[in-house]
Amino acid sequence: MSVEAIAASVEEGQLLWQPSRAFADAAQITHYLEWLGRTHGLSFADYDGLWRWSVSDRDAFWRSIWDYFDVRSDGGIEEVVSPGPMEGARWFAGTRVNYAEHLLRHEAVAAPGETALCHSTEIRPVAQMSWQELGGKVRILATRLRAMGVVPGDRIVSYMPNVPETVIAMMATVAIGATWSSAAPEFGVKTVVERFGQIAPRIVFAADGYTFGGRPFDRRGEIVAILSELPSVEAVVWLPYLGLPVPETERPLFPFEDMLAGPAVSREEFAYARVAPDHPLWVLFSSGTTGLPKAIVHGHQGMVAEHLKVMTLHCNLGPGKRMFFYTTTGWMMWNAVVSALITGASAVLYDGSPVQGGIDMLWRMAADTRTTLFGASPTLVQSMRKAGVRPGELYDLSALDSVLVGGAPSTPETFQWFYENVRDDLWVTSQSGGTEVCTGLVTGLPTLPVHAAEIQCRCLGIDVHAWDEDGREVIDEVGELVVTGPMPSAPLFFWGDKDGERYHESYYATYPGIWRHGDLAKFTARGGAYIYGRSDSTLNRFGVRIGTAEIYGVAEKVPGVLDSLVICCEVPGGGFYMPMFVALEPGRLLDDALKAELAARLREDASPRHVPDEIHQAPAIPYTLTGKKMELPIRRLVMGHPVEKVVSRDAMADPALLDWYLDFASRDDVAARRTQGA
Known part of the structure; x- marks a missing residue:
């Protein structure tokens, strides 16, 4: 897999890595292709052929994903996707599914003590939580929420750091059909109220503070102020993360620990709320830099199908793998990290400064947690590169086999840095998608070569292209990134956007009937892609x-x-x-x-x-x-x-x-x- 020599100055598109035969044979995408051949008699000359089939025979492809991963559902698929316009398309009619049920499905076959979560913060050392412990806590908390009167469709929100308690709260919320939303604890009062005020939450999970750069940040005053602006809130579940005295509040307050003190609930006796395709799973928010943040609603079915596909086939995750990406609870990448569980892989959580204790601290954590997929933004990697960090010489990174660089466009030097300073046999991939779809549109594939700064391929099932101003596809030229066919992870709607006008104006106004994503992109003749920033800038x-x-x-x-x-x-x-x-x-x-x-x-x-x-x-x-x-x-x-x-x-x-x-x-x-x- 290694490249014998990498030039001191790397050029865009330069070949950096080829998968070995063993690596490609063991890849999840290879197993899926073998299954397609056995069960459907399908074979493809290359990835481009597979991708073209996935977007031209949309029903067959997404039904194959449903069947290959054995999605658990009440009712079968009556219609994969509704006919007609892409805007407003509905998926998997006739099914009733629960996203949290699929996140915890591996618990039933996991070995005793097998790790589901690796986690640490600036004040908590690296620890692990087994599948059995995670599942048990989710079921207890979900049962308590039901006893408090929470019903499907109620909104439950979080103002907590990236810790296991937040994952448990999210999964318990989703397990009973309530709708989840999260804000990072560093968000200010106005930012939180602008988000949560749109969806009228019934219960808030809140932590007393967080730490960053070695400093504790008391957020009790912010929480009290937020609650005063959210009249819909009936109760608060309190996490004493910093151990500070509990503030006075007019709302009933339940300690998080007490919420988990109920009797154990077995897998057999717990009933997940399986819901219809139009039922809200969670609400993600746009950045809100220039106006009220868009309240983006996704559904259970779309996220189950999309995350099974992208996390398994494109990110190559599965049992025994461990995924880390540096993120906070206010970004869709937090949802993506948690979604690693849907493959049977472990999620690696960290909360705090990425350079606390040294600019190389994330690599130290990756070594301690035996991370297999390491993710960070190009900006953070650039800082490491300029600081002369050489993680491969400092830490045992033998478990690491892949790197995901996301959140912003990458440079050739970013890619090269991993091969020169981490390991020369890594699969390094850049990916790009967005909060709107909570996944990638262009992504990686473990059986394709890596070229400097180039995103390896279009995502399966996503009919994505670059168009010029006249709506014509361009290759090897920069154009608008567009999606020309429906995708399961597209928003169901924007919360509060009753006539759909804001949703339409956000994505469909430029090219009628076509999703304009808002990025500048270039697709190469070999099928790779480059992202060049937002087209509105x-x-x-x-x-x-x-x-x-x-x-x-x-x-x-x-x-x-x-x-x-x-x-x-x-x-x-x-x-x-x-x-x-x-x-x-x-x-x-x-x-x-x-x-x-x-x-x-x-x-x-x-x-x-x-x-x-x-x-x-x-x-x-x-x-x-x-x-x-x-x-x-x-x-x-x-x-x-x-x-x-x-x-x-x-x-x-x-x-x-x-x-x-x-x-x-x-x-x-x-x-x-x-x-x-x-």
Whole structure:
């Protein structure tokens, strides 16, 4: 599997890895293909043939997923997907399914003590929870919730860190047919109320605080304030994570430990609430940087089928595997990590700073937990790369066989870093999807080669393409990422969007009847893909569209540059103003020499159109609470839009950072640029 030599300077698309015969033969996708041959007489010359069948014979493909994974259901499939338009398509009519039942299905065959959850935080050492313990606690808590009068369709929400108690609360909620939603404890009061206020929750699971960077953060005041804005809440389940005194509240408060103190409930006597395809499973929220967050509702059937497919066939998970991705409970990647359980794999949880105790701490944790699939954002990996971390020399990572880089576009250097500094026989994959679908649209496959920065393939069953402005497919060119056929994990609806107008405007208004995802993408002739950032923050220079990731990939290779953000503002008369902001290593200043080097590298490695009009040193680059660069809000701010219509501070990872960008936007020279151009 190893590559004999990797060039010191890697180019986009360069071959980095080929699966060995043994690795490919053992892959989950190989077993599925063998099953298709035995049971349906189907065979395919390559992955492209398999993918084309999965989107052209949609009913047969998704029925095969249902049958191959033996989905447990009351009633059989009467209709795989409803005929007619993609928008509003409904899946698996005639079935009644429960998502939590499938998350816990492996418990019945797990060996005594076999691990379901590995978990740690800044104040809790690495520990493990068996399938039997996890299942037992879920059933006890679910039974207690039923005794409190919770019925299918009630909303239950969480304001807790990434700890096993949150997983247990989610699974217990879903097991009885209630609808789950979660906010990370670092979210501010306004951010939480904007989310939970839309869905009128009945019960709140809350922790007294969390830790980050070695500091405890008391959230009791925030919880009291949140409850005062949520009149629908009838009770609070309290987790004393920091051990702080319980605050005064008008709502009944039940200690989490007491909720688990009931008698054991066996698998045989517990009844999961199997629900119809239109029943809400959970509500995920968009970032909400420029308006009320979208309340995105998914269904049980769609998530069961999609997560069985993507986590097993594309992520190659199954019993004996362990998945980690650095995330918080406020991001869809938390749901994705928990979904590893649906394959029989273990989920690895961590809460806290990813660099607490050293920038290599996540690798130490990966070694301690025997993680097999390690996931992190490209930004975090870039920090490790620039710090000179060499995890493969420091830790026993022999259990690790794959890496998932997600959350933002990757660079060739990111891929190369894993092979040079972790292991030279890793399957490294970048994937891209979104909160809207809670899965990947373009993803990895363990039987395909790895090319630098390239996402390996389209996801099975997802009819995804790049289109130009006229709605024509483009290959080896950058275009809008679109999905041209229905997918099971598409939202059922947005909560509160009674006429569906907001849902339609979000995805279907640009190309009638076609899902426009909002990303810029390029598909290669060999079937791989590149994502170049959000299309609503596209840089339009002299009639040429540029993805912001193209600039970041070059700028952040320059020594001293930690992070960057670029925007392009249209000005009267057809001109443009394109400033770039850079965050530098401590002690570095943006002098003329560094500006010249950045401009030269962008001109040579990209094109003259990629060179910004100005480069400014910023204290840091602004991100949302879910780790997305705030390109569009900063662009609107610089263009002179009122801040209250541009961005919510509560949606920012570092709200105080907004003041620097406000000061920049209010400068006289910037005002002149946005009216006269650069």
